Amino acid sequence: MSEYIHHDKERISVGLVSKKYFTFAEPPDEMVLESGSRLGPVVLAYETCGTLAPDRGNAVLVLHALSGDSHVAGCYSADDEKPGWWDCMVGPGKGIDTDKYFVICANVVGSCMGSTGPSSVNPATGRAYGLDFPVVTIGDMVAAQKALIDHLEIERLLCVVGGSIGGMQVLEWCVRYPEQVASAIPLATTMRHSALAIAFNEVARQSIMADPNWNNGDYYEGPKPALGLAVARMIGHITYLSDESMRLKFGRRLQDKSDFSFNFDADFQVESYLRYQGRKFVERFDANSFLYITKAADYFDLGKQHGQGSAVNALSKARARFLVISFTSDWLYPTYQAREIVKALKKNGRDVSFCEIEAEWGHDAFLIPGERLPMLIHGFLERVAHDRSP
Amino acid sequence: MTGHHSQMRYDLEIIASWIEPGSRVVDLGCGEGDLLQHLIARKGVQGTGIELNEEKVARCIEKGLSVLQGDISAEVHDYPDKRFDYVILSQTLQQVYQPDALIRAMLRIGHKGIVSFPNFSHWQIRLQLLLSGRAPVSRQLPYQWFDTPNIRVISLKDFRKFVQDAGLTILREAAINTHTEDRYGSIVAWFPNLRATYGIFMIGAEGGP
Numbered sequence: 001m002s003e004y005i006h007h008d009k010e011r012i013s014v015g016l017v018s019k020k021y022f023t024f025a026e027p028p029d030e031m032v033l034e035s036g037s038r039l040g041p042v043v044l045a046y047e048t049c050g051t052l053a054p055d056r057g058n059a060v061l062v063l064h065a066l067s068g069d070s071h072v073a074g075c076y077s078a079d080d081e082k083p084g085w086w087d088c089m090v091g092p093g094k095g096i097d098t099d100k101y102f103v104i105c106a107n108v109v110g111s112c113m114g115s116t117g118p119s120s121v122n123p124a125t126g127r128a129y130g131l132d133f134p135v136v137t138i139g140d141m142v143a144a145q146k147a148l149i150d151h152l153e154i155e156r157l158l159c160v161v162g163g164s165i166g167g168m169q170v171l172e173w174c175v176r177y178p179e180q181v182a183s184a185i186p187l188a189t190t191m192r193h194s195a196l197a198i199a200f201n202e203v204a205r206q207s208i209m210a211d212p213n214w215n216n217g218d219y220y221e222g223p224k225p226a227l228g229l230a231v232a233r234m235i236g237h238i239t240y241l242s243d244e245s246m247r248l249k250f251g252r253r254l255q256d257k258s259d260f261s262f263n264f265d266a267d268f269q270v271e272s273y274l275r276y277q278g279r280k281f282v283e284r285f286d287a288n289s290f291l292y293i294t295k296a297a298d299y300f301d302l303g304k305q306h307g308q309g310s311a312v313n314a315l316s317k318a319r320a321r322f323l324v325i326s327f328t329s330d331w332l333y334p335t336y337q338a339r340e341i342v343k344a345l346k347k348n349g350r351d352v353s354f355c356e357i358e359a360e361w362g363h364d365a366f367l368i369p370g371e372r373l374p375m376l377i378h379g380f381l382e383r384v385a386h387d388r389s390p
Numbered sequence: 391m392t393g394h395h396s397q398m399r400y401d402l403e404i405i406a407s408w409i410e411p412g413s414r415v416v417d418l419g420c421g422e423g424d425l426l427q428h429l430i431a432r433k434g435v436q437g438t439g440i441e442l443n444e445e446k447v448a449r450c451i452e453k454g455l456s457v458l459q460g461d462i463s464a465e466v467h468d469y470p471d472k473r474f475d476y477v478i479l480s481q482t483l484q485q486v487y488q489p490d491a492l493i494r495a496m497l498r499i500g501h502k503g504i505v506s507f508p509n510f511s512h513w514q515i516r517l518q519l520l521l522s523g524r525a526p527v528s529r530q531l532p533y534q535w536f537d538t539p540n541i542r543v544i545s546l547k548d549f550r551k552f553v554q555d556a557g558l559t560i561l562r563e564a565a566i567n568t569h570t571e572d573r574y575g576s577i578v579a580w581f582p583n584l585r586a587t588y589g590i591f592m593i594g595a596e597g598g599p
Binding site for chain 2: 321323324339342343346347348349351352353354355356357358372375376378379380382383386
């Protein structure tokens, strides 16, 4: 997912928020990962906004995508110019209304935004894990979130919602802990990566690993594989946009010049944009985390992991009510993949709503302020909340 | 809720009156979900809908209805057998490419089907064709031949014969006289094929429900 951080037009916001940390799986009770490896202690960075109802029944768990973090909405300080990544969706009176719901967002295991990941210190060596960090899966990310939700003493989540890799976590939650999820909103996501999606991820990973500074993942005491990570991000950005959105946003326009430079500088606006996105990303994201999280996404296969190869079997475990959303111009997770989710849910007789939103912004459409998505989520949550209360 | 109740179309009122409280209902081509909303509020049904138009689907979901976007002829196939008590196809049959396959699918996923359509053998339509020699345009079928979404013309008699030939059973029927979007109307008892503007049928598989 890319960075579309906008302040709300009317500056409506949840206000100040702060990052909290939850530590669990202290040795010798480490977390046992899907691969069989053990990991502990595990720290999860998380944020909350809104107020938990006395019956603890109004909690909405927001799950972020590849490069996201726990900072879903609001600001860290009064002069903080950059609100959370889904500030357009989460706040008072917004799609996920913090006047009604208690919103939780945690950084995934394997990331670098406060939760335990390859850049964290390995207690066994006193140095950063690097490639000694075990490969984590979407299931492991969700198991860690479950520990946090139990710690917060929330018996049942009113809703789990997320886009892209966050949407995979939504689906995983629904089959792994069915009794704990009342409703689910998987957005712009899939039950498993297509060869196309794996291919893009692999090219991005190769770019990181081809950077001499990567040094087999052991770079925390020296120069970072900045060029490799920047190119990986550029590749990602192409997949988050669409032919149409790039045509509208850039076309063949040149950047600060009226003619070609006849060298290999950034001539076109699209080149300049990608280079900028790449540079900006390097400042805040860890290259190894990029490798681990993209690998987790590639491994994700709901049917294989939970249904002996059948998505219908896997989703037969789910007890939630669903709202599935896709976007017309998303070519990373096209609508046919969302329809496969819907189909499997229907075959199981689950309550499912589905809307393919007309959008030109490609895969990233779910992050961009608009009318439709907040209204849909708002209406869906209202009904779920209404049916919960007698 | 009373306000909403009084705003519903007459033909939808008839359909609603046929539905047992607390039953499971799917509305194929549910539009903005008026009937579903009514059935949920007044009859406590478990209702879901299918609608092709994104705008209408969005309106439904915003209202808190469970609706999915798609083509009814395709979407109807994914449900388990007898998932629903009633499968409703209101004012859409005349736009369906393969009515036979759709109606069979309806009776696979549901115990009963409810089908309504504008009656093409209404006397005004007959007269129009006879006198003007042009394709009839009525309040129920307001389109010209070149812009109509209605690809078939059906009369009450035609539908009864179709049901019989398909080996299905008509469990209930109402011939009504009302106009599109009208809240008022009446049941037509005499010469319905000539006098009714709409027909509403409840059908079941062979041998009854």
